[in-house]
Amino acid sequence: MKKSYCLWILILLATGCRQEEITEEGTRYPVSFNLPAIEGLTRASDGVTSGLRKGATLTVAAYNQNAGNLVAQCDYTVNAAGTMGPTTTEAKMYLSAGVYDFCTISPKQTLSADGKWATIAKEVDVLGSVTHALMLSEATTIDLDDLSHLASQIKFTFRVVHNKDKADWTKFQVKNVKIGGLVKSFENNLQLPENKLVVPAAGEAGKFESAETEIDNSAGAAFDYTETLSGKSGSFYNVQINPLPVFPRAADPFKVTVTVDEEKTTIDGTSTSETKQYSATISHVAFEPGKQYHFIVNFGWEFMNFTVLVADWDHKDNGQGDVGSGEQEISSTFTVDEWGTPIDLGGNLGADE
Incomplete structure (x- = not known):
């Protein structure tokens, strides 16, 4: 059983998601995300608000609520339907049941090995939020909190x-x-999971x-x-x-x-x-x-x-x-x-x- 879990982790890493930690429960379930306010997050140059456009990228990282350790990370892209989907069809996040802090960042970022930091480039309008949510012992959709401008x-x-x-x-x-x-x-x-620029x-x-x-x-x-x-x-x-x-x-x-x-x-x-x-x-x-x-x-x-x-x-x-x-x-x-x-x-x- 342990070997099969290791193989599954390698597959996820190769397809755009990162699963850091095996919990004692051992059973993981697929998680998807919904961003209800995706239509009103960025400001166009004419002063009129508009949504994250098709092709905009996001990173969602899940942290253990108690220890603050990174459990899983996945990159997403805004599609033509105005929703966020994994960067590839095979890339999905899997979590065991429990309470997590879901850290959302746009545009997508490369996190440090321990998931505690990211480096934001100059003059980037980086958006972020932290959502405290419960993962059920079944496939679960998490409603993410609205993104805010971190800069x-x-x-x-x-x-x-x-x-x-x-x-x-x-x-x-x-x-x-x-x-x-x-x-x-x-x-x-950028400090994580607080999702705040230092x-x-x-x-x-x-x-x-x-x-x-x-x-x-x-x-x-x-x-x-x-x-x-x-x-x-x-x-x-x-x-x-x-x-x-x-x-x-x-x-x-x-x-x-x-x-x-x-x-x-x-x-x-x-x-x-x-x-x-x-x-x-x-x-x-x-x-x-x-x-x-x-x-x-x-x-x-x-x-x-x-x-x-x-x-x-x-x-x-x-x-x-x-x-x-x-x-x-x-x-x-x-x-x-x-x-x-x-x-x-x-x-x-x-x-x-």
């Missing part, structure tokens, strides 16, 4: 405000944005990006550019099209440098055209999982300032400010000059770790 995201909007009669901009277009001080991808940065301590050596992360708009594809927006003050709007997924982080300073192509006409009719860089250090901002941090950056003749809005990842702006939109302004606007004077946002934003 954070940042977004920028740049605009020109009142020029104080010193000059009129005829062009103000963002070429790139560089952000330093973000958490970088490091080995074993948040390093503020300034922890080796865990923060020494090089800057860049949003490249040289081809004009990263930002929507328009001179005016209906119902909005200011002009020359540069609105980031797709928010950037970033790792959660403790409250710690980070630097933003924006490069802009400018054209101006002064009151005496002189025209100038140049590429300029503006930078500021933003202090004490913590990024929390599942939250969007929207930095609205205003430029005048001799100043730039930031307003920070925080909202749920999947919020939809109804164009009427923070009423009903899910957005909340978490700071006042602070003004700095273009020479890099630090912006003090007035205390910690988000949770300290």
